[in-house]
Amino acid sequence: MSFKNYKDKIEEGDTVILYLSNNLYALDVQRMIKNKKGEMVENVFQTPFGALKVKNLIGADYGSRVELSKGWGHVLQPTPELWSLTLPHRTQIIYTPDISMIMLQLDLVPGSVVIEAGTGSGSLTHALIRRVRPHGHVYTFDFHEHRAKVASEEFQAHGIAEFVTAQHRDVLSDGFGDDLKGKADAVFLDLPSPWLGVPHAVAAMKEEGGRFCSFSPCIEQVQRTCLALQEHGFEELTTMEVLQTELKVTRRTVPVRDLSFLRHKSSEKPVEEKPSGDTTFVVGAWPPSTPGHTGYLTVATLPPLFARSKKVSKPECSLEEQDSPENGDKMAVVGTEDNN
Known part of the structure; x- marks a missing residue:
């Protein structure tokens, strides 16, 4: 019943969102489910990071980290945005x-x-x-x-x-x-x-x-x-x-030319031009493609x-x-x- 109100603990019967490395999965928290033969078996959810025994989610905190057989993920409170x-x-x-x-x-x-x-x-x-x-x-x-x-x-x-x-x-x-x-x-x-x-x-x-x-x-x-x-x-x-267009905050390295030699251009012994250097900036970059x-x-x-x-x-x-x-x-x- 987790769509109605926000709460701290996961209860049996809730729908939760499992977050795994930018992938989202909706899970019904049930101890037992029916298999293809109609038999009741333990509810085990298979993921790219291994198996998750769904019964272990009961009593866990929303937002907490859960262990999988080959990694870990997080369980999140469902919202209309995540459900979509x-x-x-x-x-x-x-x-x-x-x-x-x-x-x-x-x-x-x-x-x-x-x-x-x-x-x-x-x-x-x-x-x-x-x-x-x-x-x-x-x-x-x-x-x-x-x-x-x-x-x-x-x-x-x-x-x-x-x-x-x-x-x-x-x-x-x-x-x-x-x-x-x-x-x-x-x-x-x-x-x-x-x-x-x-x-x-x-x-x-x-x-x-x-x-x-x-x-x-x-x-x-x-x-x-x-x-x-x-x-x-x-x-x-x-x-x-x-x-919708999202700007991605990233670092960009650009060449910067040293123009200090121009101050001595008219002198008898001009200063030699220095090689260009690199400077890194934090910028908001447009996406390479638009929706x-x-x-x-x-x-x-x-x-x-x-x-x-x-x-x-x-x-x-x-x-x-x-x-x-x-x-x-x-x-x-x-x-x-x-x-x-």
Whole structure:
């Protein structure tokens, strides 16, 4: 239950992060596990530095050093950031650089009610839960029944089930349900056709308004989503791409030429030029390569009910026009790609 609160000692049933020489592994602290034959055997985790008997972790301090048969490592308290790097991938996930921007743009605080469509592997969901607890709640949906079930079991095992409700539902066609109408402070969509979810997002948001965010890998998806947001009264539309660049602090040695001989250039006996020397500096160096494209974040604000436009002007190229074959040269629309 280590995701719910920070604690000092590892208990049986916890999920811990094993750190080994810049490699991370997520472990469930259980004395016995089932093997491929269905038999209960001692839980032994194999690593590049030898075997680890998981039962030896029970009672150890978080952050402490643990001995392996051929080396040692450290056991760390799990966080949403570490979980994103070690979780079992059921889908392509959103990583910390995008997650941090999503948290900021959705204006989430403890006590907020947020809807997520596209649970996937639960990477973003864990971060949402940490942000809105203890009095807020996350409602997360996935159109794939098995993924929704596994995610629900995972939240239960991590001790955070009270802050999240995971459901199997096709929100693009069925919406978020009558129970969530007018309840949400924010809506996040990670779906292949987020523009179809915009009307359902409006219905789910509070009368005071709220924030909307979608994650899309293709710019054509962004275009259609922005048109739908405009048609439904959203304001402050912004699309961004988060590309994280880290400067590495390192030492660089550069040649330095001795120019003292120039002071005696006009003398009868000029001083001979001295050879160049080397000087070492501590510098912040740019990485040799930069990260590539991940996805576009489109964010918008839904004003309070009294401030919303009763009739929104129709854009030059509406969604119906885009669907027409005659307008294929205006915009290439990607509507079948599954982000997950």
